[in-house]
Amino acid sequence: MTDRRTQVAIIGAGPAGLLLSHLLAAEGVESVVVETRSEEYVAARIRAGILEQSTVDLLRSAGLGERLTREGDQHRGIYLQWPSERHHVDFVSLTGRSVWVYGQTEVQKDLVAARRSAGQEIHYEISETALHDLTGDLPSVSFIDSAGAPQRIVADVVVGCDGSFGPSRNAVPAAVRSTWEKAYPYSWLGILADVAPSTDELIYAWHPDGFAMHSMRSSTVSRLYLQVPNDTAVDDWSDDRIWESLATRLGHGQAGWQLTPGPVIEKSVLPMRSFVQTPMRHGRLFLAGDAAHIVPPTGAKGLNLAVADVALLAPALVGLLRKHDARLADEYSDTALRRVWRCTHFSWWMTTMLHPSGDPFEEQLQLSQLRWLTSSEAGATGMAENYAGLPIGF
Ligand code: RFL
Ligand code: PHB
Numbered sequence: 001m002t003d004r005r006t007q008v009a010i011i012g013a014g015p016a017g018l019l020l021s022h023l024l025a026a027e028g029v030e031s032v033v034v035e036t037r038s039e040e041y042v043a044a045r046i047r048a049g050i051l052e053q054s055t056v057d058l059l060r061s062a063g064l065g066e067r068l069t070r071e072g073d074q075h076r077g078i079y080l081q082w083p084s085e086r087h088h089v090d091f092v093s094l095t096g097r098s099v100w101v102y103g104q105t106e107v108q109k110d111l112v113a114a115r116r117s118a119g120q121e122i123h124y125e126i127s128e129t130a131l132h133d134l135t136g137d138l139p140s141v142s143f144i145d146s147a148g149a150p151q152r153i154v155a156d157v158v159v160g161c162d163g164s165f166g167p168s169r170n171a172v173p174a175a176v177r178s179t180w181e182k183a184y185p186y187s188w189l190g191i192l193a194d195v196a197p198s199t200d201e202l203i204y205a206w207h208p209d210g211f212a213m214h215s216m217r218s219s220t221v222s223r224l225y226l227q228v229p230n231d232t233a234v235d236d237w238s239d240d241r242i243w244e245s246l247a248t249r250l251g252h253g254q255a256g257w258q259l260t261p262g263p264v265i266e267k268s269v270l271p272m273r274s275f276v277q278t279p280m281r282h283g284r285l286f287l288a289g290d291a292a293h294i295v296p297p298t299g300a301k302g303l304n305l306a307v308a309d310v311a312l313l314a315p316a317l318v319g320l321l322r323k324h325d326a327r328l329a330d331e332y333s334d335t336a337l338r339r340v341w342r343c344t345h346f347s348w349w350m351t352t353m354l355h356p357s358g359d360p361f362e363e364q365l366q367l368s369q370l371r372w373l374t375s376s377e378a379g380a381t382g383m384a385e386n387y388a389g390l391p392i393g394f
Contacts, residue, residue: 005153007031009139009140011166022064022118027315028318034126046268055304075099076092081204084254085370086203090384091384095384126145129167130142138155163289164275177279178278185357190224198259207252237267243259272351275294276293295348342386
């Protein structure tokens with residue numbers, strides 16, 4: 001077993017883990033990152049597409065905004081629609097804040113490039129990650145490296161940025177942790193298509209057949225989703241069937257608008273759930289991002305929430321490790337959870353408003369809510385404030 005001593009051991013090289021190592025390095029705090037997957041696999045995973053204003057501001061101020069500014073597409077708002085109606089909700093005029101279309105794959109590539117040029121130590125393709133001595137002064141993370149050799153990182157602090165399936169959250173003893181969870185009775189079938197988007201901004205569509213959404217990655221690549229039953233097999237949906245359903249749900253009563261189909265590059269089914277684990281700190285273990293909370297994708301919050309956690313955690317760890325000031329670290333869990341619960345509520349609210357449940361009473365309430373949101377400035381402003389994102393530290 002080889003021991004390596006560092007200040008912060010970070011488990012997971014997704015956006016939360018890499019951004020944390022980047023922000024810590026900028027303040028002179030050393031970290032080592034470990035990751036089960038390969039660098040290529042992590043960078044190719046197709047996930048989030050929308051960045052909030054505060055995420056963009058943070059990435060820019062951290063020196064990660066150059067390509068985002070060049071290639072990202074700033075959107076003023078979104079379209080909300082239901083049969084025969086389509087309304088634009090303009091976040092900029094309502095709140096002065098906007099959102100950006102810039103894929104998580106691109107954020108990940110920018111982070112990898114920045115960490116590589118800074119010489120960040122990252123161990124990819126590791127296995128058997130285990131956390132030790134989390135309530136002592138010298139916690140550690142052991143693992144088997146890509147060459148099969150046992151390794152151990154001994155640190156002042158361990159941060160679990162290992163997403164929904166990593167070991168960190170379960171390293172908090174059951175007697176100490178609380179979890180809240182909700183599964184939804186539907187999933188999303190998502191496609192990435194090599195075709196120019198048929199819309200200038202995202203469309204969220206309520207339809208009696210199920211929710212549909214038109215998003216995008218660039219001026220030539222579209223991302224679209226369909227509500228499907230849980231346990232749907234992706235092979236049951238041919239490309240033709242997907243495009244027909246999208247055209248029906250997105251085009252219903254939209255005179256003069258057409259969905260342009262194109263070659264499907266990727267196709268997958270995503271289950272939806274809400275999950276929160278508290279506290280986000282146990283001894284010298286801190287949790288950030290999907291390791292501590294999961295939201296259904298309807299509100300576009302997951303990646304933004306991971307970034308917001310790290311934006312709080314980095315100064316907290318700098319205070320703890322460089323200035324011997326534990327105040328922000330002690331407040332981290334409570335402060336982060338305020339935003340986590342706000343985003344958990346917003347994601348649940350967007351999800352339950354837009355996915356017809358089959359219950360006729362509930363469906364009338366959904367439509368009533370959509371009409372109110374798109375006709376009342378007060379309603380639209382509440383949605384805009386949550387979607388475009390509350391300031392870091394909210
Ligand atoms: P990640 O990205 O899952 O990274 C965790 C990393 O930890 C590694 N890992 C381990 N490493 C070492 N040892 C172990 N034992 C490990 N176990 C796991 C994993 O391999 C992985 O690399 O978590 P992080 O960094 O917290 O980032 C969270 C975001 O990835 C996630 O919230 C978003 O993708 C959610 N999300 C969206 N968020 C948005 O803000 N806007 C969106 O538009 C949006 N759309 C989406 C989404 C997620 C989706 N899927 C597939 C879940 C759309 C989709 C379809
Ligand atoms: C996406 O582009 O993948 C995306 C956008 C907005 C969402 C969810 C996913 O709410």
